[in-house]
Amino acid sequence: MVPRPPETTAGTWPTALTAIEANKILVRGYPIDELMGRVSFGNATYLLLTGELPTPSISRLIDAILVGFIDHGVTPPPTLAARHATTSGAGVSNAVAAGVLSFGRHYGSDVGLCVQLLEDGLDMAGSSMLFASASADLAEHLVQRDRIPPPGFGHRFHTSDPRVTRLMQLAHELETEQLHTQYLRALEHALSRHPALDQERLPINIDGAIAAVCGDLGLPKGVAEGLAIISRVPGLIAHALEEQARHAPMREIDLASHRYDGPAERHLRERR
Amino acid sequence: MVPRPPETTAGTWPTALTAIEANKILVRGYPIDELMGRVSFGNATYLLLTGELPTPSISRLIDAILVGFIDHGVTPPPTLAARHATTSGAGVSNAVAAGVLSFGRHYGSDVGLCVQLLEDGLDMAGSSMLFASASADLAEHLVQRDRIPPPGFGHRFHTSDPRVTRLMQLAHELETEQLHTQYLRALEHALSRHPALDQERLPINIDGAIAAVCGDLGLPKGVAEGLAIISRVPGLIAHALEEQARHAPMREIDLASHRYDGPAERHLRERR
Amino acid sequence: MVPRPPETTAGTWPTALTAIEANKILVRGYPIDELMGRVSFGNATYLLLTGELPTPSISRLIDAILVGFIDHGVTPPPTLAARHATTSGAGVSNAVAAGVLSFGRHYGSDVGLCVQLLEDGLDMAGSSMLFASASADLAEHLVQRDRIPPPGFGHRFHTSDPRVTRLMQLAHELETEQLHTQYLRALEHALSRHPALDQERLPINIDGAIAAVCGDLGLPKGVAEGLAIISRVPGLIAHALEEQARHAPMREIDLASHRYDGPAERHLRERR
Amino acid sequence: MVPRPPETTAGTWPTALTAIEANKILVRGYPIDELMGRVSFGNATYLLLTGELPTPSISRLIDAILVGFIDHGVTPPPTLAARHATTSGAGVSNAVAAGVLSFGRHYGSDVGLCVQLLEDGLDMAGSSMLFASASADLAEHLVQRDRIPPPGFGHRFHTSDPRVTRLMQLAHELETEQLHTQYLRALEHALSRHPALDQERLPINIDGAIAAVCGDLGLPKGVAEGLAIISRVPGLIAHALEEQARHAPMREIDLASHRYDGPAERHLRERR
Secondary structure, three states, X not given: OOOOOOOOHHHOEEEOOEEEEOOEEEEOOEEHXXXXXXXXXXHHHHHXXXXXXXXXXXXXXXXXXXHXXXXXXXXXXHHHHHHHHHHOOOOXXXXXXXXXXXXXXXXXXXXXXXXXXXXXXXXXXXXXXXXXXXXXXXXXXXXXXXXXXXXXXXXXXXXXXXXXXHHHHHHHHOOOXXXXXXXXXXXXXXXXXXXXXXXXXXXXXXXXXXXXXHXXXXXXXXXXXXXXXXXXXXHHHHHHHHHHHHXXXXXXXXXXXXXXXXXXXXXOOOOO | OOOOOOOOHHHOEEEOOEEEEOOEEEEOOEEHHHHOOOOOHHHHHHHHHXXXXXXXXXXXXXXXXXXXXXXXXXXXXXXXXXXXXXXXXXXXXXXXXXXXXXXXXXXEOHHXXXXXXXXXXXXXXHHHOOHHHHHHHHHHHHHHOXXXXXXXXXXXXXXXXXXXXXXXXXXXXXXXXXXXXXXXXXXXXXXXXXXXXXXXXXXXXXXXXXXXXHHHOOOOHHHHHHHHHHHHHHHHHHHHHHHHHHOOOOOOOOHHHEEEOOOOOOOOOOOO | OOOOOOOOHHHOEEEOOEEEEOOEEEEOOEEHHHHOXXXXXXXXXXXXXXXXXXXHHHHHHHHHHHHHOOOEOEOOHHHHHHHHHHHOOOXXXXXXXXXXXXXXXXXXXXXXXXXXXXXXXXXXXXXXXXXXXXXXXXXXXHHHOOOXXXXXXXXXXXXXXXXXXXXXXXXXXXXXXXXXXXXXXXXXXXXXXXXXXXXXXXXEOHHHHHHHHHHHOOOOHHHHHXXXXXXXXXXXXXXXXXXXXXXXXXXXXXXXXXXXOOOOOOOOOOOO | OOOOOXXXXXXXXXXXXXXXXXXXXXXXXXEHHHHOOOOOHHHHHXXXXXXXXXXXXXXXXXXXHHHXXXXXXXXXXXXXXXXXXXXXXXXXXXXXXXXXXXXXXXXXXXXXXXXXXXXXXXXXXXXXXXXXXHHHXXXXXXXXXXXXXXXXXXXXXXOOOHHHHHHHHHHHHOOXXXXXXXXXXXXXXXXXXXXXXXXOOOOEOHHHHHHHHHHHOOOOHHHXXXXXXXXXXXXXXXXXXXXXHHOOOOOOOOHHHEEEOOOOOOOOOOOO
């Protein structure tokens, strides 16, 4: 508990997001009905979170982030929390809430922590830009402080996560400074060479890639974390609806025995 | 509590959403890294929820739904629940969960109820397609059962919601049967003429428009409700981040005294 | 969404729970510091929910309800949702929220539904008090409507739940009318004799017993449901803390392979 | 995300809380039906969280903690989050979850932080037990680090919180070492004398008192935080039920204009 804050001027408190009048809704200044049908959901999300619409290339990157974290099958803790809420008979919004609540520092919420780690690492490197040296120092520091795996590194299943490769490649095509993604790669390399660490075990994970790309886009860590949350909500809903449709209530959700019975691998045609 | 369900075959339980192997992730069969950068978040959401990618015109409609419900300023209950979570010092994911939890039958969750209402109304109308007559009967039924406002009708601020007009117009451009949207309009008309009801008070609201459009697209009510939830998550995050950035913790959030200080009204240039 | 309600008189809205002044807190009229050390938590809970302190015999029954539903090992959906939230690194309050969210109509929230079922059954029986006949009719109705198991009946593990036996026995010692508990027993009997039902499968469960006892105490269904929620919170916290203390983060929580390693069976000495 | 943890022995994972067999439930070894009617909810809570039943004097203190934080009227963030969830039409369990989610570092969750602060302070004091000196150093440290108010200090309304006085008095009657409560008082004194701080503004609050008493009882910070959560759940439910019973859905909950209309101040007779 904290002491009561001083009153804001004239007894009013400001908000800069959405103006509401009777029969009129302005999102960051734009009439919402003008945005509908003209602007994608990814772009509207960026507008709401940052104040401006993205350029086309940033738009594409934001969508790639949002698509990349949209689902990861049945095993992530948020997905299982959502399925357990559903098996008790609770509704879809409860499943989403239970899932989002299960974004902790080991899953999902490490996006914000990784943004912070990269900012700290870049501060250590300073204007020298000697990432190899700075990241080796940071790796040593992390080992000493028992912060292994660091946020943004390591995965239960993937040693070379295809989402990371793809997101880094898309970011590379953008004409922005790429200090965060470069630093992330340097740190991955430093970790792989650290004598105390098993070199295979700490690949960049998707949380780390999202953090670095958001850092390069100048997005604060709250926005990076927010994008990860937004991204996963369709996945949580899909699992809740599948649980309702295909499984008996109050079943034991035995992790070891699920099997995938969806479509076989397929590929996009020439689209867009 | 229910009795234990019979075992599924061979001790396994199926899921058709996302297949995970080491270094490979297939969402409804598509490699996720192939979707990244090629498919919008709205399209990936549709894919995950329905099993297939949308046609371009459906894609545009899904994005319009998602953009249309993205935020409604500071007064909706989910937004205020999110801001109260934030003022206590809880993180962004908690704000989202508190917000999503506050989707009840009067706000947000009425999307699913409205889909049901429209299905029931269309059942009553049967093959006759005499919507004027059927909807007048349904209006009478709703008045008798004290179900006024029905789900999908009425708004605290808007008498003619610009989002509804726009979404109905976009749906009209689609070449699908439009029974649900037509029925919704017929029911609005019947309600406006019912002698027991104040004719100004029950316009179609955005929840109703989303329900009808999803009905016309053949989406089940769980998906319609899910789209409403997905849509609002960026808004909840934006309010949480603004609360963190601009306001003291533990403040009293006095609804009567907020003011908008964002950009003045502005318009899209020729985009897309 | 519903139309804006009419203003309450004089722009104020009432609350009858707790009065706050500087350095003074009155819960239902009692200074909170006077309650502390003199009144048990169960009694303070009853005071807050109903407006008055309980008699000693009601007090004992409320505590029995709260103790009876406090934990049920690792398999209930709320417990697993709480453990999944914890394994991701989220904090104790998140685990509690994820657990409470997982009270659906098949678990926990059936307490309120069962109160309703009993009220309906007693209405059907009317002043005749012919519970055998009325409950047979209700059993038939439930079978016809495919509402098997009804709320308050059936359990995954227990055919004769010791908590039910004990709670019914404690309720029996009270000098109140016991229509709800009698009706519940009559309905259990009717279900066991219904030809379409396997007679072993639908014992009264603890949710049903709580519902009936609350009905006999004249507590509304919201309070009955509330007591079930309150009761389980210590269990959710205990599982979250045990998960933090004894298990690695991001583990797969495989239901089939847990084992109990706590104290062997023991008994209370002469206490109280 | 972290690498997959090594398998626990024999593919099983342990839990020491509650053993379940058909028709048998042992909580920390005690048959639950034996606890029902013989052990209070506060004692069962202590048993579940710590492994043993409390002594009578500890039992009284635990109940005093649980009663002391049970409700604080309409203004705390968790209460408002719960009321906003309810006004949207969401159910009681959602209101509880939204409330518990709103335990952040400024409200509720500062209990755990304050336990940590006291442990750190006692470490600094070491065996010297010179609390005046050590707490002055800690106060200086907190001011320098801009950690004012520290967890456990300051309140929006109360300058001398009656709950704190009462809880400290009850703790004083116990025959345990009271280092944490003594240190808390010493730190309050040091803060009141620090030249940079307004001496009236930083009284011990109830979170601080709970933290110190739990520290003296040897309860870890997770348990202290857990007790605060358990304590408030009845309050959240009472507000949700009152909101349902007395207020229109979708109302604007205007903080500035509530009024208390419950019973006037009254006092316990000779009880116990």
